[in-house]
Amino acid sequence: MPVTPRPLGIALAGLNGNVGDARLAREACGLNLGDGWLELSADEWTAVRLSLKIAVTATAASLPLGLFAAYALARWRFPGKTLLDGIIHLPLVLPPVVTGYILLVLLGRRAPLGEFLADHLGIVFSFRWTGAALACGVMGFPLMVRAIRLSIEAIDRRLEDAAATLGANGPWTFTLVTLPLALPGVVVGAILCFAKALGEFGATITFVSNIPGETQTISAAIFTYTQIPGGDASAWRLTAVAIAIALAALVVSEIVARKANRRLAQFE
């Protein structure tokens, strides 16, 4: 699974530029920030923690479903496959606000499905962080499924046949052969989903609004700070944090994918 290291370099350059520009921008704007402007305030910390929680939850919850969908699309033939493929990819092409609105209509507190989930399973999505995670998961899902599907399709099916003749049934073959061989793609898919979840804005704000401490992610917080006078410093700090998280995610995916590739590169 080819993982280009290029975005990393660009992101690094961007980071340097941003930090360097920060002071200039501050002086140019004539902001009076005083000492300790680099320290995150309690509200900002809340947004960062919430963003991470939402993105991790969205990715973790999407992963089993994404694996299943990717495997089904890569390996099975069934009626309605094209339709399923289309539905999975829909959030990628729809305006995020539309996706958020559809979620609101389906799962809002007074929507039939939302009401059912709340009454019988105790699951409430609307205006909760769980709703934000759901919106982020839905938005990141097509990216995840795409990456995993491609890596599964690249696996030599004859290896799976070999596993079967050695006595492994379907689930065992998947666990011992397909999944390990598709691992680089699974990692890339998870990282893409995580990144998408961190940056998600339109669907989240439409579905669960922008409630500090509950649904206000980094993106939403930056947007809010840019709307209020004197919020620029906060916006800058959160921007730096967003860059740091994105970089860390890229580096981790790079390391994992390279490790997996090195193992597989020995096979011609």
Add this chain to the structure above:
Amino acid sequence: MIRFNAAIALGAFTLDAAFESDARVVALFGRSGAGKSVTIALIAGLLRPDRGSIMVDSRVLVDTAKRIFVPKHARRIGVVYQDARLFPHLTVRQNLMFGRWFAATAERSQPDRAVAFDAVVETLGIGHLLARRPGLLSGGERQRVAIGRALLSSPRLLLMDEPLAALDEERKLEVLALIERLRDEFKVPIVYVSHTVDEVARLASHVVVLGGGRVVAAGPVGEVFGAEEAQAGESRFARSSVLTGRVAGMRAGYGLTEIAHPAGAIWVAGPAGPAGREVRIVVRATDVTLATAPPHHLSVRTILAGTVASIETGDGPLATVTVELIGNTHLVAMATRMAVDELGLKPRDRVFALIKTVALDERSVAAGSA
């Protein structure tokens, strides 16, 4: 024991074949496109026949009439492919243990079936490779690991689909010798797919010849390879016959072994085992010369008596003469059409088949199997 009777249509190709055998090694012989690999896939359960039944070891694997289809993972049929198909993400040891683990789970009731890990590793000479990954192995090493992996899954039947095809000459002989040892040591029945007469003659006692998706000929190796239809369309260099005889003794001073055959003594270069041992000898049709009278003053040592069974000529320069040797085996000889005409050869003529001993060495001689 295997009993196969199945048909399947795959696009433009149709396989409709029936054969059965209780030989320890059955060879499926034929050119590419003859249906060998499809037959293997049907036995392994990778394909589902349109109709028919397949039985291995008195266990029904497929019977379309009775709606029986044992899934591939439950068949206990080991497969060795041309490309070894080792799992690239596992070490050699993990590859070997893969099938063994499932076999152990399935066979708890019959532990005696389990093949010993150390014995297999030692026989195949792969002990020093256990910690490596398949990507770093040579072709011959990979193939040996693949054979070990299949063997360790304690299969009821081992399918080998041209396991030597991807190897160079030297590795071929090495792996061939190993397969011979496995056949004798581990007593797993083998279905061996090949399009090389030498390999088939060395390993198998029974051969099924496929052509165009049908069984063209089947029976003991010696009989089938003498018959015309088995190799119809083969190039003249690929046509061979198989003679069966017993080691009579060795001419020590000359390093030659005499093999007794009802039609005469066959001399081969090098040792061929202890006296009395049954051996099969592969004779290429291009290495056979024909004479109408007992020849003298010739360097050829092997002179076999027989009668002309058939002569096959076309408009080309060559003729294929099948000789029925004393002892009821067939030997195919290639000659020019001019020679056939000038000697006046016709069916039922008495002839002598001359084989140069230098054309026969240990590579063309194989121990017979029970």
